Amino acid sequence: MSDLRGEVAVKPTVAIVLLAAGMATRMGPNGGHKLLAEFDGMPLVRRSALTASNSHAESVTVVVGHRQDDIRKALCDLQLNVVANPDYASGLASSLVIGFVAAEANGVDGVLVMLADMPGVTSSDLNRLITVFQGGKGASIVRAVSQGKPGNPVILPRSLSDAVLRLKGDIGARDLIKASGLLVIEVEIGDAAQIDVDTPEAIIAAGGVPAEG
Template identity: 65%
Template structure:
């Protein structure tokens, strides 16, 4: 299955509780004048994937406005406050009919289209039957591609857990693709955003 199809699901529903009480949203922080969530979506749209779905929840209207005009599918997660698992379930359920789901976090400014394509290439080389994850010098990170066969395992997730729990318990082979520091670089605080070249907006 060298032509195994992959759908990208971007998780952008969370509350970003570590940003403090100032009301600023990290996904609306701008990098080179582009909101982080839009930058992540453009990265995904450039990859060799069948579709790009964005899971929204917290401040949904602002996130959708930042993504205006892009060829995306939005999935609303009304349960976003319960943690990441609900967003993963919402995205996985929406992105049906592909062989794999590439789960991408919207707050990782270092991830490039080339990184995504490297993961998708590895997934296809494995016949669509392996978990593929980005690592940095052996340390597991994101994004992760989950084969369609793990759908039921995803549906059983609860709380603030993501794909890592499935990777740990699945019997499927796991292929690591080293994408450098980008695999572990996410922005959780205003300081993180400034340190990675971003500017807080609203």
């Protein structure tokens, strides 16, 4: 009988960081908060958090900032790690840094960065990205695309930690990916990879109901 010890491959682990700290400036002065718009009878941020929680990820960290009391209220009964970004007004990078550090504290091999304003992304989409990341031994970047056009979410491997921590301003993963030199594996998920709801018109077009002021 052969000894199989040491031959069982451990799958790379992935944690999700859900970015929900932005100021939603394109909603206009009376447009309400886009993440509190209703989709399927619930605030979009809650719906996005449930999508993340129902995936195969090890954990879900939500980064909050602008109107965080309202966002926290929408998430209050969910099993999530909610972290505040006091510097959210400086741009996307600060939220990405805080979320990446929080997710990495669990010792995961990759961080799936998910934007909370993308209602078309499903748990199945997230699972496909995670499976591809695991198939690449946790060494590659995995990015959702729509008809070949780069979109979100994206999984960043642990090896990019230092590069993430150096990000500043309104810079997200896209710039990091260009400079990384790592293999990028693209996963087609259809229109969901491109649809975010930054305006009241976009919310309505995506099947949502804008929140009041």
